[in-house]
Amino acid sequence: MDHDKPKHIALRRDYLRLAALFLGTQVVPSIARARQDPYPSKPIRLVIPYPPGGGTDITGRAMAQQLSENLGQSVVIDNKPGATGMIGAASVAKSVPDGYTILFGAASEMAINASLFKNMPYDPRTDFEPVSLIATFPLVFVAPASRSQSLRDLVEVARAKPDTIGYGSIGSGSLQHLAAELLSTMAKVKLLHIPYKGSGPLVQDAVGGHLDMAVSSVPPAVPLVRSGKLRALAVTSATRSEALPDVPTIVELGFPGYEFNTWVGVAAPKGTPQDVIARLRAALSTALAANEVQAALRDQGAVPVGSTPERFRQFVLEEVAKSDRIVMEAGIKPE
Template identity: 40%
Template structure:
């Protein structure tokens, strides 16, 4: 004989299970994104990565019809921000904006704490930019030749700042100084932004800073540009020669910026973020600003960008090995 009480309990349990299944099914079917997205920038405010990410994030938010919040997590030569995103939930709601630093650090440090190919999924390339070598506006060095001459007669007396050990500005500078046959003291900061005040005051002799985040100070006389790392001179700074013209034949260096997500992020989320990034880069406002800041875009699918990341890691290992910078 059926027990009405037990039968009621069974029906109740089934109802609860069906309710939970319906909730989970609805959540799974909810289109991405359904809540704000956080973009972690692994440098301090004021540098190229920070400034560019904020411009792109605003446009991505408009395209996704969702709030996109930018959060700076600087320190540890860029590793604090990178590692924080590596361990974030792989749901597409926490992503990383970084420069080529993400490919360089595993080559520099044995304890970088991540593997680019295993721990991240590429969203896409934002763009690339050359560096300007800049000194204080009132520096005695009026040219690269003067600076290199001083460096040759005073090994490790002149200093250069960077966004941290193993960051793109550090690697670009180290490569050039090796080719030029000079030795300078490296002074790492938590980002290029905080280092600029010390360069402008003369406490540090120079820094390699992206064109977009330094050209305004150059034009205002706060900084003096001694060279540009691009393969040819910039039209807006025609009197600034390339590094290749000044002691390092065939030298050129471009820093690149990108968006990545934690490994395991659903493909639909990656695809939506990638689509939003492409749409943002194609907007007239971003195109005009990038031209002004000397940024070049190169649109890639997530699959293409993942291949690009692997290639950049291999290039960084070869360069770091040749420079003797590994720790």
């Protein structure tokens, strides 16, 4: 019995080696096949960090439909709202960097939040692989239709009497708030900020004449301007908006260099292979040219852009630096 024991152990060891070799021949080709599969080989999840129905969501869904056709795979929308976009953005930043979870992000979570919050769950400057800037969206300064003062008139009153001209935004640290504070800094005046809980009450008070002016996104303002309930004072983009072609830019009113837009772009988790980024970027470029996407962007008052990943990375860095300056100079604190 004692002589047979070493032989038994040797046989068992040989058996385990054979089993490992057999399993290896099954697993290694599977891994190799997985690596050789052209991207994409399964559905892609497009995370939109806002609720359904908003401007970012509408644009993202139009892009997703075209992306699906261009890539030959389903592109599934995953709305993850909350914390001014940070919940959805963080979920993408922490995802596997394989190109199957990507972010349809906007200015707040991709730039401005970095200037407002010290302890974010991700860093928009380093935790993503930029794919492409998609479009920019101007904001618009509006006033009650009953007021005859221009934006320059209101600035002159604020210069003579600081904090007497009140403007409304959808909250402290919002895009609208930063847009007005940039104007305030450039004009060297003090405007009185009146934050609201959402665009509904803000627009209602603007129409009712309870504000000197308000800063709004373009889509909800257009019908009110056209119906005569609000008067558009200026748009925040460098050029006039197609949705409001008769409304001057702030630059035209005598403030050279002023530009403040919201925007949307696509990014992937840090470490996503560059060939995957290139494939996504090419598909996005084709999608952006589609009539359905162009129509969706026009309805939002947007300007289609498209960019290389490198240009989008530089754009994000520039936007963070701009919001840093505005937040610091105005002493803005998040709500």
